[in-house]
Amino acid sequence: MADEWQTHSLGDLTDNHDGKRKPVKETDRRPGPYPYYGASGIVDYVDDYLIDGDYLLIAEDGENLRTRQTPIAFMARGKSWVNNHAHIVTGNEKADTRFLMYALQGTDISGYLTGAVMPKLTQGNLNKIQIECPEIEEQRTIAHILGTLDDKIELNRRMNETLEAIARAMFKSWFVDFDPVRAKMNNEPPESICRRLGLTPDLLALFPDRLTDSELGEIPEGWSITPLPEVIDFLEGPGIRNWQYTEAEDGIKFINIRCIKDGDLTLDTASKITAEEAFGKYKHFQLAEDDIVVSISGTLGRFGFVRKAHLPLSLNTSVVRFRPISGKSTLYFIAGFTENQLQRELEIRASGSAQRNFGPMHLKQIKILLPPHPILQAHANIVEGLFRKRQGNLNQIDALVSIRDVLLPKLLSGELRVPQDEKLMEATI
Numbered sequence: 001m002a003d004e005w006q007t008h009s010l011g012d013l014t015d016n017h018d019g020k021r022k023p024v025k026e027t028d029r030r031p032g033p034y035p036y037y038g039a040s041g042i043v044d045y046v047d048d049y050l051i052d053g054d055y056l057l058i059a060e061d062g063e064n065l066r067t068r069q070t071p072i073a074f075m076a077r078g079k080s081w082v083n084n085h086a087h088i089v090t091g092n093e094k095a096d097t098r099f100l101m102y103a104l105q106g107t108d109i110s111g112y113l114t115g116a117v118m119p120k121l122t123q124g125n126l127n128k129i130q131i132e133c134p135e136i137e138e139q140r141t142i143a144h145i146l147g148t149l150d151d152k153i154e155l156n157r158r159m160n161e162t163l164e165a166i167a168r169a170m171f172k173s174w175f176v177d178f179d180p181v182r183a184k185m186n187n188e189p190p191e192s193i194c195r196r197l198g199l200t201p202d203l204l205a206l207f208p209d210r211l212t213d214s215e216l217g218e219i220p221e222g223w224s225i226t227p228l229p230e231v232i233d234f235l236e237g238p239g240i241r242n243w244q245y246t247e248a249e250d251g252i253k254f255i256n257i258r259c260i261k262d263g264d265l266t267l268d269t270a271s272k273i274t275a276e277e278a279f280g281k282y283k284h285f286q287l288a289e290d291d292i293v294v295s296i297s298g299t300l301g302r303f304g305f306v307r308k309a310h311l312p313l314s315l316n317t318s319v320v321r322f323r324p325i326s327g328k329s330t331l332y333f334i335a336g337f338t339e340n341q342l343q344r345e346l347e348i349r350a351s352g353s354a355q356r357n358f359g360p361m362h363l364k365q366i367k368i369l370l371p372p373h374p375i376l377q378a379h380a381n382i383v384e385g386l387f388r389k390r391q392g393n394l395n396q397i398d399a400l401v402s403i404r405d406v407l408l409p410k411l412l413s414g415e416l417r418v419p420q421d422e423k424l425m426e427a428t429i
Contacts, residue, residue: 011127
């Protein structure tokens with residue numbers, strides 16, 4: 001350990017603000033505009049305790065304490081609701097609160113847990129956790145370096161949420177609600193329609209001015225109801241067995257359902273097969289940039305886009321790959337269909353009681369409302385910019401996470417010292 005670093009118990013470095021001693025009035029128990037937190041981050045219900053400021057929240061119980069699949073400690077800023085599965089902590093005059101969050105990420109807490117079935121971190125044991133730390137000014141500098149990276153990562157994620165929401169709203173307006181068609185049917189002036197829906201006169205002219213009856217209900221005149229195989233090129237992965245896995249350095253990763261998350265792929269825990277098998281026996285199942293992969297077993301409809309950074313990557317069973325068919329569909333129309341409409345089809349047609357399954361047979365039964373190709377192309381011309389910006393943000397997130405994960409243990413061990421290293425970081429970001 002570097003000079004001037006000392007070992008402290010967490011209780012010696014913090015003021016504990018246990019929410020259970022700060023109940024709010026019954027009339028105040030509502031989320032309002034505030035996020036609400038539990039042991040593993042933001043949760044989807046309101047609980048009893050309202051905080052206001054910068055606090056460190058530490059998981060009190062739950063399997064996450066043992067597996068560390070998500071951070072056991074995270075920052076809450078501003079007004080937040082906190083349930084009784086999280087300890088509420090701030091650093092005292094000896095410690096920077098955000099530094100403590102990073103320090104806990106690299107600390108083995110297994111010896112402080114109780115509970116054979118469900119792990120629990122009691123208040124007493126929380127205070128006993130040993131933390132290595134420098135003087136508070138260096139803590140603040142370390143927290144600033146790592147925090148700058150995390151803030152940029154979070155900013156990119158929020159930007160992507162906005163980009164995804166814009167694309168989702170546009171798909172729904174054009175291809176689900178038929179807003180341009182209905183506006184024409186209501187005799188709304190063209191300039192008003194264009195202004196309200198963000199269209200140009202040329203775009204508006206692509207849409208018909210009436211709806212017609214069909215087996216799917218009312219649809220725009222001139223649009224067709226088309227079997228999915230005529231719109232989407234799809235392929236299910238092969239059944240790769242455990243004995244085929246390899247630890248070889250040049251092994252090729254293959255996707256599984258756990259890899260698909262939030263419209264993207266996380267391949268840190270993906271298994272591998274030999275390059276010989278991947279590019280030989282399973283060559284047909286190699287994925288390409290911009291492929292859409294969808295889970296068709298267990299958690300149905302989870303989807304993600306393959307980025308160049310993910311390749312080479314093999315398809316696997318329980319996952320199906322989608323590609324557009326030239327002249328019939330576009331990547332962005334298929335993406336919108338996958339996100340907005342496929343889930344309902346999966347739920348209707350899935351089989352299997354304990355483990356729900358879906359396969360090519362079911363995909364062949366689905367029919368898609370397909371607009372004329374000029375409308376699809378116009379949609380693609382607009383959405384492609386949003387999509388490429390999103391992919392660029394994801395690539396940057398990967399790079400920032402890699403930098404942070406390399407720096408974190410070195411900064412927290414004193415191997416890298418600041419402020420010199422802060423100047424290096426400012427040049428890197």
